Amino acid sequence: MRFASLASGSKGNCLVVEAGVSRLLVDCGLAPREAERRLARLGLAPADLSAIVLTHEHDDHASGAFAFAARHGLELCMTRGTQRALQESAGPASGIATRLVDARTPFAVGDLELRPFTVPHDAREPVQYVLSDGARRLGVLTDIGAPTRHVEETLSGCDGLVLECNHDLEMLWGGSYPKWLKERIAGPFGHLANSQSEHLLAALDRSRLKHVVAAHLSEQNNRPGLARAALARALGCAEHWVGLASQDEGFGWRALE
Numbered sequence: 001m002r003f004a005s006l007a008s009g010s011k012g013n014c015l016v017v018e019a020g021v022s023r024l025l026v027d028c029g030l031a032p033r034e035a036e037r038r039l040a041r042l043g044l045a046p047a048d049l050s051a052i053v054l055t056h057e058h059d060d061h062a063s064g065a066f067a068f069a070a071r072h073g074l075e076l077c078m079t080r081g082t083q084r085a086l087q088e089s090a091g092p093a094s095g096i097a098t099r100l101v102d103a104r105t106p107f108a109v110g111d112l113e114l115r116p117f118t119v120p121h122d123a124r125e126p127v128q129y130v131l132s133d134g135a136r137r138l139g140v141l142t143d144i145g146a147p148t149r150h151v152e153e154t155l156s157g158c159d160g161l162v163l164e165c166n167h168d169l170e171m172l173w174g175g176s177y178p179k180w181l182k183e184r185i186a187g188p189f190g191h192l193a194n195s196q197s198e199h200l201l202a203a204l205d206r207s208r209l210k211h212v213v214a215a216h217l218s219e220q221n222n223r224p225g226l227a228r229a230a231l232a233r234a235l236g237c238a239e240h241w242v243g244l245a246s247q248d249e250g251f252g253w254r255a256l257e
């Protein structure tokens, strides 16, 4: 099982996960041509994918999903709330095979098992996922206002984690965003601060953990060094061991073995 990212941040998110012969995208917040170009960097073509799994309807996660799925005949998996929100903004997903995700029910896409879990975030019915090949587990967590006990339990014991480090609180409050936006981002349905991610990571069972990637960093309100330092503190490791997902590059393949 391995994973990589095409993009991560408020201008677009797209994660690639592979197990056996199965590959899928978690979110598609890139224009189709850009997603195709970035897939090629990983040695993949759209025909190598079988599905797009959405976390929620926000543009940075779903803006390219309908177009990319339609263009390449991919199944689109999402909660009913996400589907409704997208249909209201983009119209019906005509010609796309959709599968409704229930936030309490695991499902499979080929060789990949997905366990969705609910998160507090200001979207209609947001979920995040633990993906598994049956032996290894990759936890994905971005776009969450505050960690919950449910999230802690779900992400404990993972082999790899892609973990939101959205902002540094001091940079956010001292920055140029309008007050309402600062309050939204820092609020209980917004995004994780570095310090929240650090505390969440420290609270998890990390006994199997081999990969941690800091993701969804704000370009305005965070610095890669601050995010890495926070997660390294929780892990008691050197900062360079913590991976970094960037807006332009995402990150290259990482193997869970």
Ligand SMILES: [Zn+2]
Residues within 6 Å of the ligand: 009, 010, 013, 058, 060, 061, 142, 143, 216
């Ligand atoms: Zn987002």
Ligand SMILES: [Zn+2]
Residues within 6 Å of the ligand: 056, 058, 121, 123, 143
């Ligand atoms: Zn969001």
